[in-house]
Amino acid sequence: ETTPYVRFNRTARVGLLVQEEMVRRQIAVRSTMEIDTLEGVIAMVANGLGSSVVPARGVENEFPASIRTIPFGSPPLMRRLGILVPRDNPRAHLSHLLLEALADVTKPSITPDDGRPKLVQKS
Structure with a gap:
C-alpha cells in the first residue's frame, strides 16, 4: 500500500502493543511520522495524511465520519x-x-x- 503509516508513539503502552502485533503478524509499514497522542493520530488520518492502527475507545462517534474503521486482524487485538x-x-x-x-x-x-x-x- 502506498498510504503512509501514522505511528502511535512506540514508547507508549498502546504503541508498543500495536508494534508487537504488527511484528507477530509480519506486517511491514512505511512509517512517516510518530505521534504522541491518540487525538493527534486521528487528526492526521482524518486530514488524509496516512492510515494508522489505534485502540477503539468504545464510545459513539469516536472517529470523524471521514475515517473508515476496520478491525485489526482476526481475531482483533483486544485489551x-x-x-x-x-x-x-x-x-x-x-x-x-x-x-x-x-x-x-x-x-x-x-x-x-x-x-x-x-x-x-x-x-
Whole structure:
C-alpha cells in the first residue's frame, strides 16, 4: 500500500502493543511520522495524511465520519481495562457509579471467546 503509516508513539503502552502485533503478524509499514497522542493520530488520518492502527475507545462517534474503521486482524487485538480502588476506601461505592457511567457511554465490545457483544465487568 502506498498510504503512509501514522505511528502511535512506540514508547507508549498502546504503541508498543500495536508494534508487537504488527511484528507477530509480519506486517511491514512505511512509517512517516510518530505521534504522541491518540487525538493527534486521528487528526492526521482524518486530514488524509496516512492510515494508522489505534485502540477503539468504545464510545459513539469516536472517529470523524471521514475515517473508515476496520478491525485489526482476526481475531482483533483486544485489551482489557479495569478500575482500581483501594480495598478499604470508604468511597469505594463511587467506583460502581463510575462503572455505570462508563457503561452508559460505551458500546458493547466483542469478546474473542464466543463473538457475542457484551460488556465485561469483573466483581
